[in-house]
Amino acid sequence: MEPNYLANWVQSLFNALGAEIQGKTLCLGGDGRYFGKEASQIIIKLAAGNGFSKVVVGQNAIMATPAMSALIRRKKHYGAWCGRGQGRVGGRGGGGACMRVLLHTWPCSGTHLER
Numbered sequence: 566m567e568p569n570y571l572a573n574w575v576q577s578l579f580n581a582l583g584a585e586i587q588g589k590t591l592c593l594g595g596d597g598r599y600f601g602k603e604a605s606q607i608i609i610k611l612a613a614g615n616g617f618s619k620v621v622v623g624q625n626a627i628m629a630t631p632a633m634s635a636l637i638r639r640k641k642h643y644g645a646w647c648g649r650g651q652g653r654v655g656g657r658g659g660g661g662a663c664m665r666v667l668l669h670t671w672p673c674s675g676t677h678l679e680r
Contacts, residue, residue, distance in 0.1 A: 571600075572607050579615040586643065587616040592636055594628025595648030601626045608646050617643075 579586065591612050595601045605626035612620050621642065623632075633645045 571604055572611060575608055575611050576615075579611060584616075588618045589616075589643035590619040590621060590640070591617045592621045592628070592633050592642050592645035593626065593648075594623035594633055594645070595626060596629075597625065597627040601648055604648060 593605055593608055593612075595605070602625065605622060609620050609622070621636065621640075622628075626648075628636075628647075630647055633647055636642065637645055
């Protein structure tokens with residue numbers, strides 16, 4: 566993976582979401598493969614720097630998608646980074662494995678679909 570590829574991608578998404586993330590809670594987890602712990606540290610730092618008030622992280626940065634969905638719905642959190650291992654991603658030429666990082670909000674607002 567190219568240097569700062571994930572950080573730049575995450576920051577661009579936070580920029581697109583704008584002020585609506587201020588003071589919100591983000592859930593974070595993945596399937597535990599590849600770059601999970603390292604990616605989680607990057608995402609946590611960027612979330613804090615962009616105004617999320619809290620990040621709920623699965624143990625060892627692992628949380629299944631159904632568990633994450635249940636947590637968001639029960640606690641009414643803003644959304645989640647749901648990392649899933651995926652090879653051949655990571656900038657020019659692909660190469661190393663990377664997390665495919667997705668932001669889910671339940672229910673998804675129309676403003677996210679328009680961006």
